[in-house]
Amino acid sequence: MQFQDVAGQSKIKQLLVRSARQGRIPHAQLFLGKHGYGTLPMALAYIQYLLCEQPSEMDSCGACAACKKMAKLSHPDLHFAFPFAAKDDKDVAKNHLEDFREFLLKTPYGSVESWQEFSSGDSKRPTINSATTKAILTEMSQKPYEGKFQFMLMWYPEMITHGMANRLLKSIEEPPPNTVFILVSEEEGKLMPTLLSRLQSIAFPKVKDFDLADYLGNKLQLELAQVRELINMADGDVDQALSLGNTQEQLALFFPFFRDWMRGAYMAAFHESVEMAEVFQKWGRTQQISFFQYGLYLIREALICKTSGSLSRITELERDWLLKFSGSVNVAVAESIMQALETGMQGIAGNAHQKTEFIGVTIDIYRSFKLSKY
Numbered sequence: 001m002q003f004q005d006v007a008g009q010s011k012i013k014q015l016l017v018r019s020a021r022q023g024r025i026p027h028a029q030l031f032l033g034k035h036g037y038g039t040l041p042m043a044l045a046y047i048q049y050l051l052c053e054q055p056s057e058m059d060s061c062g063a064c065a066a067c068k069k070m071a072k073l074s075h076p077d078l079h080f081a082f083p084f085a086a087k088d089d090k091d092v093a094k095n096h097l098e099d100f101r102e103f104l105l106k107t108p109y110g111s112v113e114s115w116q117e118f119s120s121g122d123s124k125r126p127t128i129n130s131a132t133t134k135a136i137l138t139e140m141s142q143k144p145y146e147g148k149f150q151f152m153l154m155w156y157p158e159m160i161t162h163g164m165a166n167r168l169l170k171s172i173e174e175p176p177p178n179t180v181f182i183l184v185s186e187e188e189g190k191l192m193p194t195l196l197s198r199l200q201s202i203a204f205p206k207v208k209d210f211d212l213a214d215y216l217g218n219k220l221q222l223e224l225a226q227v228r229e230l231i232n233m234a235d236g237d238v239d240q241a242l243s244l245g246n247t248q249e250q251l252a253l254f255f256p257f258f259r260d261w262m263r264g265a266y267m268a269a270f271h272e273s274v275e276m277a278e279v280f281q282k283w284g285r286t287q288q289i290s291f292f293q294y295g296l297y298l299i300r301e302a303l304i305c306k307t308s309g310s311l312s313r314i315t316e317l318e319r320d321w322l323l324k325f326s327g328s329v330n331v332a333v334a335e336s337i338m339q340a341l342e343t344g345m346q347g348i349a350g351n352a353h354q355k356t357e358f359i360g361v362t363i364d365i366y367r368s369f370k371l372s373k374y
Contacts, residue, residue, distance in 0.1 A: 001044035001070065001108065003059045007238050008211025009038050012202060016046045017058065025050065025149070026200040028172045028181045032188055033204030036237030039184045041108040042204070043153055044070070047182070051075060051147045066147060073101045076145040079152045081136050083112055083126035083159040084119065093132040109239040112156050113349055114286045125351045126159065133164040137171050140179055149178050157183045158190035169195050206236025216241055233297045243290050254294045259321055265365040277358040285348055292345040296338055302326040303334040329369070336368035 003013045019025060031039040045060070048070040052060035060067050069075040084096045093100070096119060103110060103118045110118075116126055136152060144150040154160075160168065169192065172181055183199065185191060207215075209231050215238060216227050234241035257276070264272040280288060298318065305326040326334075344361035348354060 001041055001048055002062055002067075003042075003045045003049065005108075006038050006041045006045050007215035008207040009042060009204065010211075012042060012204065013045075015202070016042075017049065020046075020050055020055075021057070025180060027175045027179060028199050029183070030188075030191075030196070030199040030201040031182065031184045031204065032186075032201055034186055034237060035111045036109055036234075036239035036241075037204040037207060038109065038238060039186075039204050040104070040155060043182050043184050044073075044104075044108070047078060047151050047153065050149055050151075050180075051077065073104060075147075077147045077150040079136070079139050079150065080155070081128055081132055081152060081157075082115070082155040083128050085116070085126050086129045086131070089129070090131055091129070092135045093128070094135060107239075107242075109242060111239060111286070111289075111349075112159070113289060114239075117284055117286055128154070128157070128160040128164070130161050130164050133160060133167055137167065140171065140181075141176055143176075144178055149180050152179070152181045154181065154183045157185050157195075158187045165192050165195060169198065172198050207238055208236070212236065212238065212241060233294060235297065235300075237293075240290065240293055243286065244294075254291055255298075255318060255321075257291070258295050258298060261362070262325070262365070265362050266369045268366055270359075270362070273359060273362045277355045277362070280358045281355040283354075285354070288348045288354060289345055292341050292348070295341045296345075298322065299334055299338050299341065302329070303331065303338075333368050337365050340364035340368060 003017070006013070031043050033039050048067060049055050049060045051066040051070060053064035053066055054061040060070075062071075066075060070078065080093065080097060080100060082093055082096075082100055084091075084093055084100075099119050100115070103115055107114060107118075112126060136154075140150065140152055142150070157165075157168075172195070175181065183191075188196065188201075212231050212234065213227055216230060219242065230241045230244055233244060257279075261273070261276055264270075264276065280291070283291070301318075302322050302325050305322060329337075340361050343364065344357055347357040347360075
C-alpha cells in the first residue's frame with residue numbers, strides 16, 4: 001500500500017512523510033477516525049514508506065524488495081494484532097493471519113463487521129484476546145529482521161480484552177529499541193486514558209468529495225451521475241461508497257424499503273414492520289449497517305430541506321418523498337429518528353439479534369413521530 005493508493009487526506013500524508021524524512025518517528029501512534037476515512041490504509045502506506053529502501057519525497061518506491069513484501073503484507077518486520085472470534089483461550093490472531101491478509105488486500109477500507117463476515121460469519125463478538133496480547137509482547141521483544149524498525153499494527157485496540165490493556169500500556173511505555181506501535185481506532189472513548197496519554201494521535205476527517213470522486217473513478221466503472229450519487233450518500237466514507245457501488249441492485253431496494261418502513265412506523269402498522277424485520281434479518285450485517293447509513297443520509301437531507309429548503313444532494317427518485325416527509329415532521333422528530341438509526345447501527349455492529357434490533361428501532365421511530373403532535 002502506497003500513499004497514492006489512499007483516498008485524499010493529503011495533509012496527513014504530508015505530515016507523515018515530513019516526520020519520516022526528518023527522522024522524527026514517534027514510537028507509539030494512534031490513527032483515529034472511522035474506518036472509511038482511511039486510517040488503516042494510511043497506516044499501511046506509512047509503514048511501507050518507513051521500510052522502503054528508496055523512498056521519494058512523496059511516496060515509497062513500490063519496486064524495492066521491502067515494498068514488494070509490503071504489497072503482499074508479508075514483510076517480516078510487520079506484525080498485526082486484530083480482533084477475531086477465538087476458537088478457545090489459546091487461539092491467537094496469528095492463526096488467522098492469512099485470512100486477515102487476504103481481507104486487507106481485497107478491502108483495505110473494510111470494517112470489523114465485514115472482517116467478521118469474511119473470516120467466519122460467526123455471531124461471536126470478535127476481540128483481541130489475552131493470548132494474542134501475550135503473543136504481541138513476545139514478538140515485539142525481538143529485534144527487527146530486515147529494516148531499521150519493526151512495527152506492531154493494532155487494528156481496533158478498543159476491542160482488547162479487559163485487563164490486557166495494562167500489559168500493552170507497559171510495553172508502550174518501555175518499548176524495545178527500533179519498535180513502533182501504530183494503533184488504528186474508531187472509538188477514542190473506549191481506550192484507557194493512560195494509554196491515550198502515551199500515544200501521538202492523528203485525527204482523520206471525512207474524505208473530501210473531489211478526492212472520493214477521483215478514488216471511485218479509478219475503482220468502479222460507473223457513470224458520472226452514479227459516482228455523484230455515491231458521494232452524496234457516503235458522506236466522506238470510502239467504505240460506504242464502495243459498498244454501495246458494488247451493490248447497486250441492493251441499493252435500489254433501500255429507498256422503497258426505507259420509505260415503506262417509515263410509513264409503517266408512522267401508522268403504527270407493526271404487523272408490517274415485523275414482516276419487514278424478517279426480510280432485514282436475512283441480510284448480512286454489512287448490508288444492514290449500510291441500510292441504516294442510507295437511512296441516516298435520507299433523514300439528514302430531510303433535515304437540511306426543513307431548515308434551508310435545499311435538496312441538492314439527492315436523486316430524483318428520493319426528491320418527491322423527501323419533500324413530503326420534510327414538510328410533515330419538525331426538527332425534533334428528524335433528530336430523534338436519526339438517533340434511533342444510530343442506535344440500531346451500533347446494535348447491529350455489536351452483534352445484537354437483527355430482527356429484534358430492527359423492531360426495537362421501529363418502536364423508537366414510532367415514538368419519534370409522536371413528538372410532532374406536541
